[in-house]
Amino acid sequence: MKGNELQFDRTCHVLYSKPCKRQIQGKIALHYPPEQREEIWERVQRQYIGYLSDWRTDLGGTKNFHNGVGGTYDCIALMSYYTVCKTVTCLAEIEEMEGELFLPAFRKMTFVDCNKPFWKRTIYQAFASSKKKCDRWGDYQMSVAPYEKDKPIYYEFTACPVAEFAKRHDLLEVMPALCNPDYAGMELIHARLVRTMTCSNGCKCDYTICGDRDEYAKAHPEYIDEAGYRRNKA
Structure with a gap:
């Protein structure tokens, strides 16, 4: 089926992104012979619209920046792929796909x-701007600590629609693959993420962000827990 043929409420939901479609179809081609690929892709599409059939209708549709590439709806699409193709995929593959998005x-x-004051403040301002957008939609409940030049940036989410979705559909095992790319993102801007929990394995998702040469990161070493989450010691 073509994306525009899928039957779901487009006044409140969005279709997965084109890059997400390419990721999923690419993995289907990797795991299945040519004669099965269209059938598997259609099953993933049907799973996606099935998941949306009783999903929240208040997430802002195309107006909400969280619903773009790699965002909430792409995560639902990746979980649809995982549900349909669980026998051939793995969490490492899902993490790779989310990272590519x-x-x-x-x-x-x-x-x-982020070791430099100018960029640290600029990144902080970007997070503060994101909080205003979160407040508008009420999807990710976000709070941002006041900026202090000699301390790491801190913000947290106390509600996350992706974690909520995973809990509802018994897909929490997939969440490490969707959360871990946050670490890689920070590393690309010469920063370190220090996180002790997420909304999917705790009461909040805490983000402490410092430069990659900051002693704070060294004082909170990273490890991978038994569920596969990248985390830091408190």
Whole structure:
């Protein structure tokens, strides 16, 4: 089926992005013989619209920046792929796919260096701007600590639609693959993310961000927990 033929409420939901479609179809081609690929892709599409059939209708549709490439709806599409193709895929593959969707914007910003005061403040301002957009839509409940030049940036989410979706559909096992690319994104701008929990394995998703030469990161070493999350020691 073509994307414009899928039956879901487009006044409140959006179709997965074109880059997401390419990622999923590419992995289907990797795992299945040619004669099965169209059938598998259609099953993924049907799973996607099935998931949207009883999903929240208040996430802003195309107006909400969180619903773009690598965002909320692409994550639902990746979970649709995982559901249909669980016997052939793995969490490492899902993380790779989300990274290919989420990270291109950061790869264009390799000139940014969060060790430098100018860029640290600029990144903080970007997070503060994101909070205003979150407040508008009420999807990600976000708070941002006041800026302090000698301390790391701190913000947190206490609600995340992707984590909410995963909990509802018993897909929490996929969440490390969708959360971990946050670390890679920060590394591309010479920063370090220090995070002890997420909305999917705790009560909040905490983001402490410092330069990659900052002693703060060294004091909170990273590890991978038993579920596959990249995390830091408190």
